[in-house]
Amino acid sequence: MKKTHVLNTIRTVDIKTIRKEGIQNLQDDIKSTHLSKESIKTSLIANLVNKENWDLTKAMNFLDLSMACLKCTPYQPSNFEKVLKFPSKESEAELLHYLCMAQESIKVCMYTFTKRELMDCLIEAKKRGIRVQVIMDKESLSTLYIHELCALGIECTHHNLSNSAKMHHKFAIVDDFILINGSLNWTAKGVKQNHENVMVSSSKVFIKEFTQEFDLLWGKYFHNILSQEDSARKVHKEMEFKEKKRIEKEKEKRYNMYTKQVSKLLETFKAAKKQSYLDGTATIEDQKISIEIEKNFRKLFRIANPK
Numbered sequence: 646m647k648k649t650h651v652l653n654t655i656r657t658v659d660i661k662t663i664r665k666e667g668i669q670n671l672q673d674d675i676k677s678t679h680l681s682k683e684s685i686k687t688s689l690i691a692n693l694v695n696k697e698n699w700d701l702t703k704a705m706n707f708l709d710l711s712m713a714c715l716k717c718t719p720y721q722p723s724n725f726e727k728v729l730k731f732p733s734k735e736s737e738a739e740l741l742h743y744l745c746m747a748q749e750s751i752k753v754c755m756y757t758f759t760k761r762e763l764m765d766c767l768i769e770a771k772k773r774g775i776r777v778q779v780i781m782d783k784e785s786l787s788t789l790y791i792h793e794l795c796a797l798g799i800e801c802t803h804h805n806l807s808n809s810a811k812m813h814h815k816f817a818i819v820d821d822f823i824l825i826n827g828s829l830n831w832t833a834k835g836v837k838q839n840h841e842n843v844m845v846s847s848s849k850v851f852i853k854e855f856t857q858e859f860d861l862l863w864g865k866y867f868h869n870i871l872s873q874e875d876s877a878r879k880v881h882k883e884m885e886f887k888e889k890k891r892i893e894k895e896k897e898k899r900y901n902m903y904t905k906q907v908s909k910l911l912e913t914f915k916a917a918k919k920q921s922y923l924d925g926t927a928t929i930e931d932q933k934i935s936i937e938i939e940k941n942f943r944k945l946f947r948i949a950n951p952k
Contacts, residue, residue: 726848731829731841740825740836741766743845747775747819752859754780754814757830759790771799780804780862782812789883795876802863802870812862816855824852 729736744751744766751770758764758781771777777794779801785791786803795801804812816826827843829835846852 727845729843732837737836749820750776752778752818754816754859755831756782756813757832760831763831792876792879795871802866804866805869824855
């Protein structure tokens with residue numbers, strides 16, 4: 646079937662909300678209203694936070710990418726070549742754009758893969774019934790990111806070379822139709838800080854060569870394909886660990902706050918007691934009561950600061 650991809654009809658980015666709100670809808674809204682882009686952006690951010698329960702920072706970053714995507718360059722299916730330079734928000738948006746256009750398959754061969762937005766793009770593609778395959782270096786197994794992809798049903802494998810050799814490729818193939826290749830590792834640092842380049846091409850010659858390389862590696866390391874169940878357990882265990890650390894941190898925060906409050910009350914009490922002695926207004930009974938109160942304060946302080 647002849648593919649008719651067109652960049653200016655974007656399908657998704659994070660991608661459930663882009664499908665609902667739609668970058669194309671956003672573009673139409675901007676054309677058909679007197680509101681500025683920033684006004685529409687503010688409205689959509691509010692919608693993401695209030696209706697989708699998104700974190701404000703995530704919503705703002707997402708809409709920034711959406712706006713940048715409006716500048717993505719259309720291409721002709723028969724012959725297209727484009728160079729993306731990083732760091733650049735427009736290049737990041739366009740890279741997401743190519744991946745989100747997938748209709749049949751996405752093949753990723755990547756040394757390091759930890760960029761959340763790119764991961765979300767593959768996850769959404771999998772939810773749409775698109776086959777997603779990922780080949781990585783074995784060092785990536787130490788991160789949770791790859792296991793998260795595998796736990797959600799994405800096929801992931803890795804090389805098992807016993808020496809120091811690495812699987813150092815950095816390319817992806819979308820629908821056996823678009824090649825994405827360059828120096829860029831799919832990491833936050835690679836996208837937002839490093840000087841990197843990515844070539845996007847529809848060259849049949851290039852795509853054939855890279856597809857052959859991918860298929861060769863996939864067949865060679867297929868026996869290393871990660872178990873969805875094992876990855877799911879690993880992700881669950883890591884999430885439990887992070888939740889435990891979060892609770893411990895919250896407890897420590899409350900203890901510190903409690904300690905400050907008790908210390909402040911104790912200092913206030915001492916000052917009041919001292920003043921009453923200076924004024925000569927403290928009775929013997931007052932002195933006994935103050936001793937008991939001070940004991941209780943110190944007991945509270947020990948509870949708040951266990952050794």
